Amino acid sequence: MVGRAAKGSGVGRKREQAPEGPMATRRAPTITDVARLAGVAVGTVSNVLNGTVPVGGDRRDRVLAAVAQLGYRPNMLAQGLRRRRSPVVGICVPRTSVAYFAALVEAFEEIASDGGYHVMHVLTHDAAELERQRVASLLRYHVGGVVLVPGAEPAPTLDMLAQSDTPVVVVDRTARGYGFDEVTFDNRAAMRDATERLIGLGHRRLLFVVRRRKLVVTQQRIQGMRQAVRGSGAEVSAEILECAEEQELRTRLAVALTAVPRPTAVIVSNSTFAAAAMRAIRAMKLRCPDDVSLLAFDEPEWAELVSPTLSVVRQPTRDIARMAWELLLRRMRGGADQRQQVELKAQVVLRDSVARPPLASKRARQRGG
Amino acid sequence: MVGRAAKGSGVGRKREQAPEGPMATRRAPTITDVARLAGVAVGTVSNVLNGTVPVGGDRRDRVLAAVAQLGYRPNMLAQGLRRRRSPVVGICVPRTSVAYFAALVEAFEEIASDGGYHVMHVLTHDAAELERQRVASLLRYHVGGVVLVPGAEPAPTLDMLAQSDTPVVVVDRTARGYGFDEVTFDNRAAMRDATERLIGLGHRRLLFVVRRRKLVVTQQRIQGMRQAVRGSGAEVSAEILECAEEQELRTRLAVALTAVPRPTAVIVSNSTFAAAAMRAIRAMKLRCPDDVSLLAFDEPEWAELVSPTLSVVRQPTRDIARMAWELLLRRMRGGADQRQQVELKAQVVLRDSVARPPLASKRARQRGG
DNA sequence: CTGAAAGCGCTTACAG
DNA sequence: CTGAAAGCGCTTACAG
Numbered sequence: 001m002v003g004r005a006a007k008g009s010g011v012g013r014k015r016e017q018a019p020e021g022p023m024a025t026r027r028a029p030t031i032t033d034v035a036r037l038a039g040v041a042v043g044t045v046s047n048v049l050n051g052t053v054p055v056g057g058d059r060r061d062r063v064l065a066a067v068a069q070l071g072y073r074p075n076m077l078a079q080g081l082r083r084r085r086s087p088v089v090g091i092c093v094p095r096t097s098v099a100y101f102a103a104l105v106e107a108f109e110e111i112a113s114d115g116g117y118h119v120m121h122v123l124t125h126d127a128a129e130l131e132r133q134r135v136a137s138l139l140r141y142h143v144g145g146v147v148l149v150p151g152a153e154p155a156p157t158l159d160m161l162a163q164s165d166t167p168v169v170v171v172d173r174t175a176r177g178y179g180f181d182e183v184t185f186d187n188r189a190a191m192r193d194a195t196e197r198l199i200g201l202g203h204r205r206l207l208f209v210v211r212r213r214k215l216v217v218t219q220q221r222i223q224g225m226r227q228a229v230r231g232s233g234a235e236v237s238a239e240i241l242e243c244a245e246e247q248e249l250r251t252r253l254a255v256a257l258t259a260v261p262r263p264t265a266v267i268v269s270n271s272t273f274a275a276a277a278m279r280a281i282r283a284m285k286l287r288c289p290d291d292v293s294l295l296a297f298d299e300p301e302w303a304e305l306v307s308p309t310l311s312v313v314r315q316p317t318r319d320i321a322r323m324a325w326e327l328l329l330r331r332m333r334g335g336a337d338q339r340q341q342v343e344l345k346a347q348v349v350l351r352d353s354v355a356r357p358p359l360a361s362k363r364a365r366q367r368g369g
Numbered sequence: 370m371v372g373r374a375a376k377g378s379g380v381g382r383k384r385e386q387a388p389e390g391p392m393a394t395r396r397a398p399t400i401t402d403v404a405r406l407a408g409v410a411v412g413t414v415s416n417v418l419n420g421t422v423p424v425g426g427d428r429r430d431r432v433l434a435a436v437a438q439l440g441y442r443p444n445m446l447a448q449g450l451r452r453r454r455s456p457v458v459g460i461c462v463p464r465t466s467v468a469y470f471a472a473l474v475e476a477f478e479e480i481a482s483d484g485g486y487h488v489m490h491v492l493t494h495d496a497a498e499l500e501r502q503r504v505a506s507l508l509r510y511h512v513g514g515v516v517l518v519p520g521a522e523p524a525p526t527l528d529m530l531a532q533s534d535t536p537v538v539v540v541d542r543t544a545r546g547y548g549f550d551e552v553t554f555d556n557r558a559a560m561r562d563a564t565e566r567l568i569g570l571g572h573r574r575l576l577f578v579v580r581r582r583k584l585v586v587t588q589q590r591i592q593g594m595r596q597a598v599r600g601s602g603a604e605v606s607a608e609i610l611e612c613a614e615e616q617e618l619r620t621r622l623a624v625a626l627t628a629v630p631r632p633t634a635v636i637v638s639n640s641t642f643a644a645a646a647m648r649a650i651r652a653m654k655l656r657c658p659d660d661v662s663l664l665a666f667d668e669p670e671w672a673e674l675v676s677p678t679l680s681v682v683r684q685p686t687r688d689i690a691r692m693a694w695e696l697l698l699r700r701m702r703g704g705a706d707q708r709q710q711v712e713l714k715a716q717v718v719l720r721d722s723v724a725r726p727p728l729a730s731k732r733a734r735q736r737g738g
Numbered sequence: 739c740t741g742a743a744a745g746c747g748c749t750t751a752c753a754g
Numbered sequence: 755c756t757g758a759a760a761g762c763g764c765t766t767a768c769a770g
Contacts, residue, residue: 055755055756074748077446
């Protein structure tokens, strides 16, 4: 069937095409092939398939039959070119080795696919130039929309997106000064909450390990931490350790943990860092949580498997993905007027990796005895 | 600059286009805009940009200047339509929640992007119909190539791919009976090795937990296990537990582990299952490895963090991605004649989660004492 | 080497 | 409701 149709499709061609190899296969059937087989105009086929214009019963059936017989599938390149937009959405995240981003991409891919869209997936590595290039690539495909987790210096990327007329939803990290829809979670509140609880347990020397200090989320978390410190009225030192390369983390953290007096609680910004920090702490023969407490943003699948079980800030990943898709779809359909900024709540989950600090527990014991 | 150019670009249009909203932005500049600004034919612009035909110094410079001034970027939809192929490659994996697939996708995305290609990423969930649909979508974009980790019943998908003239590389799971290039690792050997070492430690009752029995890789692993059992000359029972849903794993495994006599070593087929198995074992108040040894295919980042540290079969993920890209590129460039089947080696890494079985260690102790 | 023109496979006003 | 035709933004033989 397919063979016959394909042969037929070649007949009308003005120019002969050389076969593309020893085993050249049949060209995919086009709308012209369908029209010819059904005995209608190509426009009619298009109308039937898209429901643009009602088409009479008989002709309609013939078109559908021809489509089925040929196994016709519209060429999205042609369709996109003509419609000036294709049913592809791009999603740009820094990396997928971080559990949170992997989950975000997977959830988004699932939701978008269910909606008949396709996902083009690019990695920005939190590098401004890479990010700009990758998003530029997406734009060359005239994607229908873009979901972006912006990096540390997203201005070039965001300017480019703003100039294109592409619907955009910014996710996870707010993009100040731009009018895009946003889905984030409240990093400030999450960090404030986490810090308050650490201080409440008696911790007075905190260390926050981040990949990039400049990131909006990092800034927000630092603010949350400072708020909690001020609010506590206690003498609390809160230091930041920036560590762009995961490989460095171990040695950098080792140095930080040999300081006198030593931080008693370490907060890290993602699951990869959490793994590295646990390794570093073990390598130093420190005990967690007896010597040092550990808390991580991002909830990896192994959080409850390690010992001590890992305390985390759990992001509402699926909700973020779902909301991002909803907002994007709304814009893509043109029904969006007002800018939407959705801020979800994250949840602090304390597990065994967080406990009273060494001194505090001594004190507590003294008081208790 | 951009503003002026965009205005210019609208002048020549035959049909007026209604602005697409209150804040309609400028259309992206096209090759026609560039040609007009440079005062050359569009074909010349194309020739300069693609190097198809040498273009004289002056005109060349003018084109390049115009491109820069307008910030022109070729429309990949048009280019792809005309060239009958676009610089996009599709990658289809069952899911990304499994660390191995996530790593594979990330590595591949990185390598392909470096090569100037874009990656469209679809998830098949190991479901035949979904797989077929997702790959069909890829094909509608006339992607330049497809990397596929085939699911349990890949025939419809593979037939479809074979009929299209799209370059394909099958990865991780061999596709018997099809002529595609393949990059796999030797599951049989890896499992044989693992099984031999377990038997060597004294294990006589093995349990292999798989998501889908029908998968080629599963079959190969089972073969490897049986070979090892036969080769050992010992009385070894090797059972298979199929568990398609992760949620079920805990209860299914609990049942299997209360059998009398109980399996002393459990092998699971991926990292997600490993996490679930650890949880199940703990929930049953069994000790690992004292009561039951555990070994997983796939090396998650947390393998050395949990206690006991997790024994694994470590796949050569980056090598697989790199090789897949190499083979795909070769086919996309048309320089491929012979079918290539690359089989890499996986490595069995025994850690604390594997030890002598209860009885054997008793025996050993008796002998020792 | 250069320009004018055909054509990739669609959609969409426009006449009938 | 239907068909013929223009056009989306490119590439690529084809004359000059």
